[in-house]
Every structure is written in structure tokens, then in C-alpha cells.
Amino acid sequence: MYFASHDGTRIAYEDYGRGEPIVFVAGAMLPADMWEYQIPHFTDRGYRCVALDRRGHGRSDRPCDGYGIDSTADDLAALLAHLDLTGVTLVGHSMGGAEIARCLARHGEGRVARAAFLSSTLPFLKQTEDNPQGMPQAAFDRLRAAVRADRPKWLARQTQLYFTTHLGSDVSPEQMDVTYRQ
Structure with missing residues (x-):
């Protein structure tokens, strides 16, 4: 719809x-x-x-x-x-x-x-004086450069990191592939 x-x-x-x-x-x-x-x-x-x-x-x-x-x-x-x-x-x-x-x-x-x-x-992703736990500007710049250089490679790496960091090793390669394709 x-x-x-x-x-x-x-x-x-x-x-x-x-x-x-x-x-x-x-x-x-x-x-x-x-x-x-x-x-x-x-x-x-x-x-x-x-x-x-x-x-x-x-x-x-x-x-x-x-x-x-x-x-x-x-x-x-x-x-x-x-x-x-x-x-x-x-x-x-x-x-x-x-x-x-x-x-x-x-x-x-x-x-x-x-x-x-x-x-x-x-409260938001970027590190500032009032958000000291945020991501530093240099990290944003590296992220942007990596995505622009080879987005599929970056997405594949992020998919793998997401599942291994948050859910451990019990996630199937097929589930990782489905998420990557989404």
C-alpha cells in the first residue's frame, strides 16, 4: 500500500x-x-x-x-x-x-x-560538546568515503559485524544474505 x-x-x-x-x-x-x-x-x-x-x-x-x-x-x-x-x-x-x-x-x-x-x-549520531558519546567528524568522513568507494563491500561488512556483534555466531549465512540484500 x-x-x-x-x-x-x-x-x-x-x-x-x-x-x-x-x-x-x-x-x-x-x-x-x-x-x-x-x-x-x-x-x-x-x-x-x-x-x-x-x-x-x-x-x-x-x-x-x-x-x-x-x-x-x-x-x-x-x-x-x-x-x-x-x-x-x-x-x-x-x-x-x-x-x-x-x-x-x-x-x-x-x-x-x-x-x-x-x-x-x-540523541543523535554526531559527537558534539553536548553529545560527547557521539561519532567524531573524522569517523563520519571515513564512513562516507568507504560507502562512496565501494558500497556493496561496506554493506557486506556491516551486515557481518551487525550479526556477530549483536547476535553472536548462531545466525545463519542465509539470514545474513537476506539482510544484506534488503
Whole structure:
């Protein structure tokens, strides 16, 4: 399914089940498919589960601009409005958590009952005086250079690091491949 966001960008989303709504916001570079194990778990327990493909990801449009955190937070607010969701639990992983926080700051919590931040990039990723635990600018520069030089190599390495760091060695090579292809 699709809806037109605040600037006309066509955003894809999935909507399953009935009941109290949970909206899942994927981590950076991942589509809604990253929630393939969580959504059935919650729909089987009577929840309505919605997951969106952020702009430029998955099945959503890939406009030439509008990728800033304000814009993606506005996309999330537009989804909530499009579906007229209230009493929502927002669940965000990585950058999805940052989008949820910005959405709440920009649009309020009138539609939201609670938010869950799963390994989120909060308060924000960059190291500053008021965010000393963030990533130094030099690390951002190296990251950007590595992605631009050989994005598939960088993604393959990140996929492997993600699973071995967070889940140990019990993850199959097939699961890593599925995630890499997402």
C-alpha cells in the first residue's frame, strides 16, 4: 500500500492485523522487511502492525531530496494521519528511533501512547560538546568515503559485524544474505 507524504513523495507501507496499533520504523538502509519476525509475533497476539519503507528505501519513491531527519519524521507523522492511528506504540531501531524522537518533537504525542527505542541513534549520531558519546567528524568522513568507494563491500561488512556483534555466531549465512540484500 502507498500514501502521499507531506511533499507528495509516495511512501510504501504494510498493514497487518487488527487491534492496538504498533508502527515499526526500520534502521538505516533497511526496508520494512527487517520486521519480518516481529510483525507475525504481534499480529498473532491481537495487535495491528504497520511498517513503512522510508523514502529512498524498499518500495517507496526515491526523490532527489527530502532525506533529512525532519522530512523523514514528517513522513512518519503523515502515515499516522493517513491511517488515522491513535494509541500507537512506535518502535524504532537505529535511525528509526531518531525519526520517532523527531516526529514526537515536531508533531506532538497526540496519536502516540508509547515509544520503544531499540539500539537507537539518540540523541543523535554526531559527537558534539553536548553529545560527547557521539561519532567524531573524522569517523563520519571515513564512513562516507568507504560507502562512496565501494558500497556493496561496506554493506557486506556491516551486515557481518551487525550479526556477530549483536547476535553472536548462531545466525545463519542465509539470514545474513537476506539482510544484506534488503
